[in-house]
Amino acid sequence: MKARSFYLALGSVALTLLLLAIAGFYWLVGQSPLRLLQGGRVASPEAAMFVPKQAPAMVSLLVKPEQLRAFRLAVSSLGDRRKAREELEALERTLLTSRGLSYDADIKPWLGSEITLAVTSPDIDRTPANGQQPGYLLALETENPQQAKEFVQLFWQKRAIAGSNLVFEQYSGVKVIYEQGTGATSADTGTPTPTLASAVVGDRFVLFANxxxxxxxxxxxxxAPDLSLKSSQKYQDALAALPESQIGLTFVNLPQLGAWLGSQSPLGRLSSDKNRQFESLVAGIELARQGLLAETALLAAPGQPLTAHKPALTEPVGALQFIPPATPFSASGTDLSQLWGQLTEGLQDYGVLSALLGQPIAALEDQWGVTFEEDLVPWVNREFALGLVSPPGREPEWVFVAEKSPETAAGIEKLNAIAQRRGLTVGPITLEDRRVYTWTQLLPSSKRRGAELQANVQGAHTMLDKYEIFTTSVEAMDEILKHPQKSLRTAQSFQEAIAPLAPYNDGYLYLDWESVRKPLEQRIPALKLAELVGKPFFDHLRSLTITSYGSDTKVQRGAVFVQLKNT
Known part of the structure; x- marks a missing residue:
C-alpha cells in the first residue's frame, strides 16, 4: 500500500466523479448499456491536443451521456428505477432546462463520444496583483459537424436577442465568438473579465471557454503540437500503464493543481520542486455493477526515480481477521515502517489531510503515552491491520494488529516500560480463557470513602495465533476474543468493496462513507460544498477502497474503487 498514491489519487478521482455525476445522469436511453462494464474506448482523449502540457487538470468522458444514463437504470432494481429516473430528470432540469437547452433537441443530434473539461491555467494573465484568473475549456466532440455548427449559431442568436454584445474574431483561420465583458478588450489587456467564448474547430470539436x-x-x-498535453511523453507513458478501454479519464498536474487551489485550499500547499516525488497523475475510469473503478498511474517528478517493486499480496492480510466487521476505517498491508514514512512525508504539505491522520493518532499517543513513529512503527515489519471502530454508546476506539516477528518481544517490552514510567500498572487479566495484559491507571474511587481504587484501563494486548492484538479498551478486546469468527476480512461489505480490485496488490485503505461522513465534514468544510454540487453522487456513495499495484522507476500504479448504493 503506497500511501502517497492513495491520497493524491483521491483528489483526482474527486474531479472525475464530479464530471461523471453531471454528464452521466441525463434523461436519455441508449442501447446495450451493460456493455459499458467492458469499458468504453481506448483511454486517449483526442481533446488533449487543445490542452497545454502544464494544465492543472483535465477530465474526459469517453462514452455518450445517454449510455451512462441507460446503464444507471439497467443496474437499478425494478423498485428503484422510478427514483433513478426522477433524479436524472431533476439533474437535467438543473443543468440544461433552466438555461433554455434540451439535450434531446439541441445536443444529442451532433454530440460524439467525448466530452473533455480542463482547467488550462491557474492564472491566464500570470499577474498575481489582480488575483487568480483560471482558464476553463470545454471540448465537445462532434459526429455531425453541420448540426453542431447550427447549434452554435442558434446558441449565439439567442444570446444576442437576450442583449449580449457579441464579438466575432478570426484567429488562425478559426472563427472565435464571445460576449464582450465589461472592462475587457479584444486583446485581453488589463484585468481579464470572465465571459463566454466558443469556436468550432474543423469538423471535430466544438469548444467553449471562459x-x-x-x-x-x-x-x-x-x-504547434509540442505545446499540447497529447505530445507529452510522460502523459503517453502514463496512458500506457492503464487498461486499454475506459469510459473516462482524468489527468492532474500536481504542482499546477496546487497553484490553482492555493495555499489555503483543503489540499494545502505542495512540496517544493526539489522535494516533490510525483509530478502528475492519470486515472482511467471503468464502470462496475456496484460503482466506479479508477485505475491510477502516478508519474515521478524529474530527478526523483521511484523504487521499483512488485505487489506483495495475493489476498487480504490475515491480520484483518481480528478487526471488527463494523469498522468504518481500516488500513492493512505489510511493513508499517515503510508505509508510515511514505505517509508522513507525502502528507506533510497537505494541511487538512495531514490533520485527518494526525488528530486521531495524536489521541492514541496521548492515551498510551507513546510516540507512534518511534515506539510502534519500527518493529512492525510484517503484516499489520489498523482499524478505528465506533462502538454504540462509547468513544471511538483503536484496534491494531501486528504479525509476530523477531522484533516483537522487544517492542512490547518497550511499551510496557513506557506504561510503567507513566505510573500505569502492567498486569494480566483473563478474557475468554485467554491471558490479556492491560495498562491500567489506578485512581481513588469517587463514589466511596476509604482506600478503594477505581481501575481505568488505557490499553490491552494479547497474542493470538501469530498476531499481537492491541486495543484501547478491555471491551474492544473482549468483543474480538468473544466473536473470533466475525471480522472485517470476511464481512460482506468489505468483500464487495475489494471485489473489483486486482488480487495482486500491497494492501487496502478502506472507508465506509456513511460512518465517516460527519467527522470528515467537520474537518473539511469544503466537503459540504462539494456534496451540494455533486449531490446525486454523494447521496449514493457507500464506500471507498484504495490500493497500490506496485511501481517501476517512472510510474506508480494503483486503483480506487468507489462503491455506490442503488437507493
Whole structure:
C-alpha cells in the first residue's frame, strides 16, 4: 500500500466523479448499456491536443451521456428505477432546462463520444496583483459537424436577442465568438473579465471557454503540437500503464493543481520542486455493477526515480481477521515502517489531510503515552491491520494488529516500560480463557470513602495465533476474543468493496462513507460544498477502497474503487 498514491489519487478521482455525476445522469436511453462494464474506448482523449502540457487538470468522458444514463437504470432494481429516473430528470432540469437547452433537441443530434473539461491555467494573465484568473475549456466532440455548427449559431442568436454584445474574431483561420465583458478588450489587456467564448474547430470539436484567450491558446496548441498535453511523453507513458478501454479519464498536474487551489485550499500547499516525488497523475475510469473503478498511474517528478517493486499480496492480510466487521476505517498491508514514512512525508504539505491522520493518532499517543513513529512503527515489519471502530454508546476506539516477528518481544517490552514510567500498572487479566495484559491507571474511587481504587484501563494486548492484538479498551478486546469468527476480512461489505480490485496488490485503505461522513465534514468544510454540487453522487456513495499495484522507476500504479448504493 503506497500511501502517497492513495491520497493524491483521491483528489483526482474527486474531479472525475464530479464530471461523471453531471454528464452521466441525463434523461436519455441508449442501447446495450451493460456493455459499458467492458469499458468504453481506448483511454486517449483526442481533446488533449487543445490542452497545454502544464494544465492543472483535465477530465474526459469517453462514452455518450445517454449510455451512462441507460446503464444507471439497467443496474437499478425494478423498485428503484422510478427514483433513478426522477433524479436524472431533476439533474437535467438543473443543468440544461433552466438555461433554455434540451439535450434531446439541441445536443444529442451532433454530440460524439467525448466530452473533455480542463482547467488550462491557474492564472491566464500570470499577474498575481489582480488575483487568480483560471482558464476553463470545454471540448465537445462532434459526429455531425453541420448540426453542431447550427447549434452554435442558434446558441449565439439567442444570446444576442437576450442583449449580449457579441464579438466575432478570426484567429488562425478559426472563427472565435464571445460576449464582450465589461472592462475587457479584444486583446485581453488589463484585468481579464470572465465571459463566454466558443469556436468550432474543423469538423471535430466544438469548444467553449471562459475567456477568448483560452480558445486562442487551445488553437495554438493544435497548430504547434509540442505545446499540447497529447505530445507529452510522460502523459503517453502514463496512458500506457492503464487498461486499454475506459469510459473516462482524468489527468492532474500536481504542482499546477496546487497553484490553482492555493495555499489555503483543503489540499494545502505542495512540496517544493526539489522535494516533490510525483509530478502528475492519470486515472482511467471503468464502470462496475456496484460503482466506479479508477485505475491510477502516478508519474515521478524529474530527478526523483521511484523504487521499483512488485505487489506483495495475493489476498487480504490475515491480520484483518481480528478487526471488527463494523469498522468504518481500516488500513492493512505489510511493513508499517515503510508505509508510515511514505505517509508522513507525502502528507506533510497537505494541511487538512495531514490533520485527518494526525488528530486521531495524536489521541492514541496521548492515551498510551507513546510516540507512534518511534515506539510502534519500527518493529512492525510484517503484516499489520489498523482499524478505528465506533462502538454504540462509547468513544471511538483503536484496534491494531501486528504479525509476530523477531522484533516483537522487544517492542512490547518497550511499551510496557513506557506504561510503567507513566505510573500505569502492567498486569494480566483473563478474557475468554485467554491471558490479556492491560495498562491500567489506578485512581481513588469517587463514589466511596476509604482506600478503594477505581481501575481505568488505557490499553490491552494479547497474542493470538501469530498476531499481537492491541486495543484501547478491555471491551474492544473482549468483543474480538468473544466473536473470533466475525471480522472485517470476511464481512460482506468489505468483500464487495475489494471485489473489483486486482488480487495482486500491497494492501487496502478502506472507508465506509456513511460512518465517516460527519467527522470528515467537520474537518473539511469544503466537503459540504462539494456534496451540494455533486449531490446525486454523494447521496449514493457507500464506500471507498484504495490500493497500490506496485511501481517501476517512472510510474506508480494503483486503483480506487468507489462503491455506490442503488437507493
Amino acid at each position: 475567456y477568448p484567450k483560452v480558445l486562442r491558446d487551445a488553437i495554438n496548441n493544435v497548430q
